[in-house]
Amino acid sequence: MLIDCKSISKSIDEDVRRRVGNLGFSPKLVAITSKPDPSTVTYLNSQAKKAKKLGIEFEVMxxxxxxxxLKVISTLANDEKVHGIFLTHPLPEEIDEFELTLRIPPEKDVEGRTPYNLGMLIYEREYLPPCTAEAAVKILESTTEIKGKDVVVIGRSITVGRPVEIMLLKKGRDATVTVCHSKTRDLPVITKRADALIVAAGRPKLVNPDMVNEGAIVIDVGINVVDDQIVGDVDPEVEKKASLTPVPGGVGRVTTSLLMEHVVRAAERLSGKNG
Ligand SMILES: NC(=O)c1ccc[n+]([C@@H]2O[C@H](COP(=O)([O-])OP(=O)(O)OC[C@H]3O[C@@H](n4cnc5c(N)ncnc54)[C@H](OP(=O)(O)O)[C@@H]3O)[C@@H](O)[C@H]2O)c1
Structure with missing residues (x-):
């Protein structure tokens, strides 16, 4: 069975639209990029489209x-009309992404990548959590009661795997979490015990039906291009025995909606208005 991510993203969008109306001004999001590759350009176009729909101003620098x-970030950090800043990935090799990330003010870090916002997760305060990790957790929460469940996460990146792990362990969510990576032995043995799987490895068809428990929930974060088609990390056949998020139109869709929600959240805080 496919998990309906469209309705999750729709309800986030409705909330964002209402809160933008309450603000009385258009919040502004700025994407910073450097020599963007075609997939970054596609990503930026979809952000622009979503922002426009929700009444959020959007600019690419x-x-x-x-x-x-560094100059661009410094200007945006001090610009009262800018509420959200994000850096596209990947950046060219000669660019020190960590150094740039350190210069983004945490209150405008709508992607949740600064050490402050990642550190807040460990303190169980989700100030501006990483959007993709938040999307995966939100979809899982909308599908099942997480408490006490065995959740296996494949991938340990700062973007997805690690924040997902911390968010699922948060008191109140109370999942039991196992994180796997490229050096993990006997991956299928581990995935077979999972009530839920979150897959963020960037490897098409890494997870096949034999690796998944009957009735499990599988959140496919992967976005890969194979023969000009976008595919996830999970074999679509998994849908026959488990609940599966679609790719495209699954985690990515919810992530974009949450990025916009973070822009509004940042604008509310910076302007002293609450939604
Ligand atoms: N839907 C969205 O909005 C969204 C947002 C961001 C990313 N993504 C997609 O999500 C995927 C992961 O992104 P990322 O930024 O987290 O990637 P990443 O930084 O490349 O990390 C991939 C992780 O997967 C692990 N891995 C790779 N091959 C594996 C294997 N065969 N078995 C087990 N683990 C394996 C790696 O292990 P090691 O640490 O040992 O190398 C690493 O921890 C990509 O397809 C990306 O495009 C989607």
Missing amino acids: EGSTMDEL
């Missing part, structure tokens, strides 16, 4: 050297 990018 580009720099080609560290100096230029």
Whole structure:
């Protein structure tokens, strides 16, 4: 069975639209990029489209050297009309992404990538959590009661795997979490014990039906291009024995909605208005 992510994203969008109306001004999101590749351009176009629909101002700024990018961030950090800043990935090799991330003010870090916002997760305060991790957790929560469940996460990146682990362990959510990575032995043995699987490895068809428990919930975070088609990390056949998020139109869709929700959240806080 496919999990309906469209309705999750729709309800986030409705809430965002209402809160933008209450603000009395258009919150502004700025994406910073450097020599964007075609997938980044596609991603930025979809952000622009969603922002427009929800009444959020959206701009892309580009720099080609560290100096230029540092200047852009410094300007945006001090601009009262800018409420959200995010850096596209991947950035060219010569650009030090961590150094740039350190310069984004945590209150405008709508992607939740700064050490402050990631650190807040460990303190069980989700100030601005990483959007993709939040999307995966939200979809899982909308599908089942997480408390006490065995959740296996495949991938340990800062973008997805690690924040998902911390968020699922949060008191109140109370999942039992196992995190796997490329050096994990006997992956199918581990995935077979899971009530829920969150897969974020960037490997098409890494998870096949034999690796999944009957009736499990499988959240496919992967976005891969195979023969000009977007596919996830999970074999679509898994849908026959488990609940599965679609790709495209699953985690990615909810992530974009949450990014916009973070922009409104940031604008509410920075302007002293609550939604
Ligand atoms: N839907 C969305 O909105 C969204 C947002 C962000 C990313 N994504 C997608 O999610 C996927 C993961 O992104 P990411 O940024 O987390 O990628 P990443 O930084 O490349 O991390 C991939 C992780 O998967 C692990 N891994 C790779 N091959 C594996 C294997 N065969 N078995 C077990 N683990 C394996 C890696 O292990 P090691 O640590 O040992 O290398 C690593 O921890 C990508 O397809 C990306 O496009 C989607």
